[in-house]
Amino acid sequence: MKKKVGFYTLGCKLNYSETSTIARSFTSSGYEQVDFEERADIYVINTCSVTENADKRFKTIVKKAQNLNPHAFLIAIGCYAQLKPEELAAVDGVDLVLGATEKFKITDYLTDLSKNDRGEVHSCEIQEADFYVGSYSLGDRTRAFLKVQDGCDYKCSYCTIPLARGISRSDTLENVLKNAGEIAAQGVKEIVLTGVNIGDYGKGEYGNKKHEHTFYELVQALDRVEGVERLRISSIEPNLLKDETIIFVAGSRTFVPHFHIPLQSGSNAVLKRMRRRYLRELYEERVATVRRTMPHACIGVDVIVGFPGETEEEFLETYHFLNELDISYLHVFTYSERAHTEAEKMPDPVPAKVRNKRSKMLRGLSVKKRRAFYESQLGTCRTVLFEGENKEGYIHGFTENYVKVKTPWDPALVNTLHRVELTRIDEDGLVRFDFVSEKVTA
Missing domain, CATH: 3.30.750.210 (Transcription Regulator spoIIAA)
Known part of the structure; x- marks a missing residue:
């Protein structure tokens, strides 16, 4: 019988693309891919190191795999596996840790699937x-x-x-x-x-x-x-x-017409401490250019709060800058110290309570911005691509400019494009619509 393998991905879209490619290498090597929730012989966890939360979630996912099959062979790959391989290898249940150059050769390491007392590490210097x-x-x-x-x-x-x-x-x-x-x-x-x-x-x-x-x-x-x-x-x-x-x-x-443009801070002083390669004036210019050429475009923004030394005045600079900027939503990250970074050694760390308060303020601003953007799109005709999941009796989709819509579940709509008129915003913040035309494509 074919050995079964399940995959779990933490982090960004890039990780998802790599997990999918690695999964295809398993299939071509004779393994059967199953959902991570199913019992498998091998579990592969693609890790992330961008946030502290992603680090913590790793142990939870390992336990989940062990509950599904205590005898399964557990492999850690990805950014966290490259940065802290020994730390991951010491987690109970982990058998193999592969660094940045090894993860795409993963099937070469599977000649022996016996459980180890401690994870085996195959890593590299990042210069390689x-x-x-x-x-x-x-x-x-x-x-x-x-x-x-x-x-x-x-x-x-x-x-x-x-x-x-x-x-x-x-x-x-x-x-x-x-x-x-x-x-x-x-x-x-x-x-x-x-x-x-x-x-x-x-x-x-x-x-x-x-x-x-x-x-x-x-x-x-x-x-x-x-x-x-x-x-x-x-x-x-x-x-x-x-x-x-x-x-x-x-x-x-x-x-x-959808751009996601990281800002990180609306304070030039903080941007300089972050060693970003622009100031807020350039960012403002980019948003203005998008708005001038595509007034209906969706513009998303990454922002970090609680960076070392961020004063109340600097945070309020960011808040007011974003409040006045014609953007559509925010991705808010609460700063967390990362080992081997310059910021880790910077003076005047912002207290955790203050970081959390600032995050909450910006997340509230994001809700306001998204609502205003959605309201600006009511009465317009857009093309929706419908997704494949039945979510409590509804099917969701996104317009070309990233307005999230919903309508009662209809399997015939899955993976089709339809021209619609956006008519109202539901209680959950999603947009309802009227069909304008039949399918745009099959």
């Missing part, structure tokens, strides 16, 4: 992670995450990603286009471009540090791929989101 492995997620019929870039050359003072994933490097343009075509051939309607720093695309392509292609050239080429209905750009740094890209997206065939 200088090659590129392409990946994309499949399994969700509606959308796929397509990895185009990995690693980061930025040295933000709070971030462990360069330590966990290495230098910035990119897939070849030819391979990205090939992968996009393969995804489209599976009937997936939407592709989300992902990476650590996707605006840096082109660096490291063909094994060198120069840019063979720019992100703008990548976007232009992807727009011509046959069979792709929608392309969405995931998080992109404001200093790398160029006007030419924004203008191209505004008139493109497939790219949707």
Whole structure:
């Protein structure tokens, strides 16, 4: 009988794309993939290190796997596995920990599935992670995450990603286009471009540090791929989101009017301590350019609160800056100390209670911003891509500009695009609509 393997992914879209690629390598090696909730012979946990919470969740997931099958072989991969392999290896039940260069060769390590008293570590110095492995997620019929870039050359003072994933490097343009075509051939309607720093695309392509292609050239080429209905750009740094890209997206065939642009702080003093590569004035310009070319676009923002030394005045600078900015929603992160970062050693840490209070204020602002954005879209006609899950009798979907809608469950709507008129906001904050036309595509 085939050995069964289950996967659990923590963290970002990039991790999901890599888990999916690794899962396909198991299938091609003769294993049977099952849901993580099922009893399996092997469990693979793809870890994250961006937040303290992701670290803590690892042990919970290990226990869950042990409850499903106490004899299962447990493997940890991902960013946390690269940064703290010995720590993960010491967790009860973990048998194997693979670092950044080893995770894509995972099946080579499975000649012996006997349980170990302590996890076996196969890791590397992060400088060795200088090659590129392409990946994309499949399994969700509606959308796929397509990895185009990995690693980061930025040295933000709070971030462990360069330590966990290495230098910035990119897939070849030819391979990205090939992968996009393969995804489209599976009937997936939407592709989300992902990476650590996707605006840096082109660096490291063909094994060198120069840019063979720019992100703008990548976007232009992807727009011509046959069979792709929608392309969405995931998080992109404001200093790398160029006007030419924004203008191209505004008139493109497939790219949707949705940008997620990390800000991190609305205080220039804090941005400098964070070692970000822009000031708030540039960020404001980027938002203005998006609004000028695509008034209906959705703009999401990452922000960190409680960074070391953040005064009440600096936090209020951020709050008022965001309140006055024409954006659509926030992703709020409460700062947590990460080992081996410059910020960890900075003076004047913000007390936990103050961090939590500031997070709560910004999350409240996010609710207000999203509601205002949704209200601005009422009465407009949009195209909705419906998802595949029955959620308490409703099917959900997203418009091209990322308005979340719902309607009573109908399996015929799954993975179809429909033109609708947005009519009202329900009690749960989701938008209801009237159908304007029949299916846009099958």
